[in-house]
Amino acid sequence: MTRYILRRLISxxxxxxxxxxxxxxxxxxxxxxxxxxxxxxxxxxxxxxxxNEDLGLDKPLIQQYFIWLGNMLQGDFGRSFAxxxxxxxxxxxxxxxxxxxxxxxxxxxxxxGIVAGVISAANQYAWxxxxxxxxxxxxxxIPSFFLGMMxxxxxxxxxxxxxxxxxxxxxxxxxxxxxxxxxTLPALxxxxxxxxxxxxxxxxxxxxxxxxxFIRTARAKGVPERGVIWRHxxxxxxxSIIPVLGIQAGFVLSGAVYIEVVFxxxxxxxxxxxxxxxxxxxLVQGGVVFVAACYVFFxxxxxxxxxxxxxxxxx
Numbered sequence: 001m002t003r004y005i006l007r008r009l010i011s012x013x014x015x016x017x018x019x020x021x022x023x024x025x026x027x028x029x030x031x032x033x034x035x036x037x038x039x040x041x042x043x044x045x046x047x048x049x050x051x052n053e054d055l056g057l058d059k060p061l062i063q064q065y066f067i068w069l070g071n072m073l074q075g076d077f078g079r080s081f082a083x084x085x086x087x088x089x090x091x092x093x094x095x096x097x098x099x100x101x102x103x104x105x106x107x108x109x110x111x112x113g114i115v116a117g118v119i120s121a122a123n124q125y126a127w128x129x130x131x132x133x134x135x136x137x138x139x140x141x142i143p144s145f146f147l148g149m150m151x152x153x154x155x156x157x158x159x160x161x162x163x164x165x166x167x168x169x170x171x172x173x174x175x176x177x178x179x180x181x182x183x184t185l186p187a188l189x190x191x192x193x194x195x196x197x198x199x200x201x202x203x204x205x206x207x208x209x210x211x212x213x214f215i216r217t218a219r220a221k222g223v224p225e226r227g228v229i230w231r232h233x234x235x236x237x238x239x240s241i242i243p244v245l246g247i248q249a250g251f252v253l254s255g256a257v258y259i260e261v262v263f264x265x266x267x268x269x270x271x272x273x274x275x276x277x278x279x280x281x282x283l284v285q286g287g288v289v290f291v292a293a294c295y296v297f298f299x300x301x302x303x304x305x306x307x308x309x310x311x312x313x314x315x
Contacts, residue, residue: 008303012296019292020072020285024065027281034081034279068285077289078282082275087286091268095290097167098256098267100179104187105252109194110245114234116195117202117241121210122229132199140196145258148189152262155185165264186263190255194248198241205240209233239309246302250295 035051036043052058056067071078077087120132156164162185168174169182209215210233218228257269264270268287275283 004307005300005304008300012300015296016289016293020069020289021065023285023288023292024061024068027285028061028064030279034281068282072286072289077286080275080280080283082278082280083283087282090271090283091287091290094266094268094271094287095294097265098253098260098269100167101183101186101190101259101265101267102249102252102256104183105191105194105256106245106249108187108191109198109248109252112191113195113198113248114202114241116199118206118229118234120199120203121206122225124207129203136196136199139192140200142192144189144193144255145262147192148186148259148262151185151189167266186259186265189262190252190259193255194251197251198244198248201244202237202241205237206233208240209236212236239306242302242306242309246299249298249302253291253295253298 035048035057049058056064059067068078075088077091079085080087080090083090116132116136120129123129152164155161163169163182167179167182169178172178206229210229214236215228215233218232219225223232256265256267257272259265260267260269261273268291272284272287274280275287
């Protein structure tokens with residue numbers, strides 16, 4: 001197992017290097033001069049040239065990349081131009097809020113998706129299967145940002161059941177109940193599409209398992225149908241479901257960008273949007289690489305979990 005984990009960690013290195021190259025290249029291709037955007041009305045040719053020299057933007061792009069990569073490998077992601085604070089400190093602070101939102105959404109989509117898929121497979125072609133399939137397809141078809149706006153209009157503006165934006169109330173105590181009220185709408189909006197995907201693939205995995213010989217043997221031995229479904233079939237199907245959960249973990253993490261903008265959630269997605277508009281290059285590069293590293297880490301965890309359930313994967 002240790003060798004398998006080390007092999008997966010080593011294989012992640014070229015992936016992260018490739019991501020760093022792509023992110024750096026995209027930011028370099030964006031029109032406009034960062035020094036001009038930072039200086040604003042003080043952007044005289046002399047001031048722009050001086051700031052470019054201070055920031056190292058007057059050097060060739062290849063040299064800029066290797067300087068940035070070398071600093072990043074030492075834990076120095078640079079300093080945000082607009083916020084005047086270390087990039088890593090800002091990213092970590094914002095990531096905590098994103099982790100709350102994405103983590104809640106991931107738990108919702110995992111639990112609801114697996115339960116819906118199991119019920120649908122256990123009642124194939126019956127009315128529960130048809131009803132769940134209709135709801136799942138409807139959820140997959142609705143963009144999360146549009147669903148978020150409709151939720152705000154319905155439950156926050158018209159019914160006033162939940163707050164429309166933010167992570168904490170402007171006035172009042174910042175307790176767990178206040179966090180849950182602010183978290184409900186964005187977490188649901190973010191988890192709907194992922195729940196549909198997990199439900200559909202869980203249904204397919206369960207139907208494949210339910211046709212296997214050991215299921216017929218369990219039924220022939222008199223095991224109750226509930227035990228056959230939830231204890232035997234689901235355990236075998238989890239080998240196919242776990243990789244889907246890993247993909248959806250990355251989906252909710254990246255999809256949080258839209259939801260955080262819609263609900264004004266103070267996470268890393270909203271930070272990246274603001275940094276792009278301000279041409280805060282180091283903050284964008286550091287934020288994207290950090291999120292990509294988390295995505296790769298989630299996939300490694302999923303691969304390890306899958307190998308524990310199915311030892312054949314390690315070989």
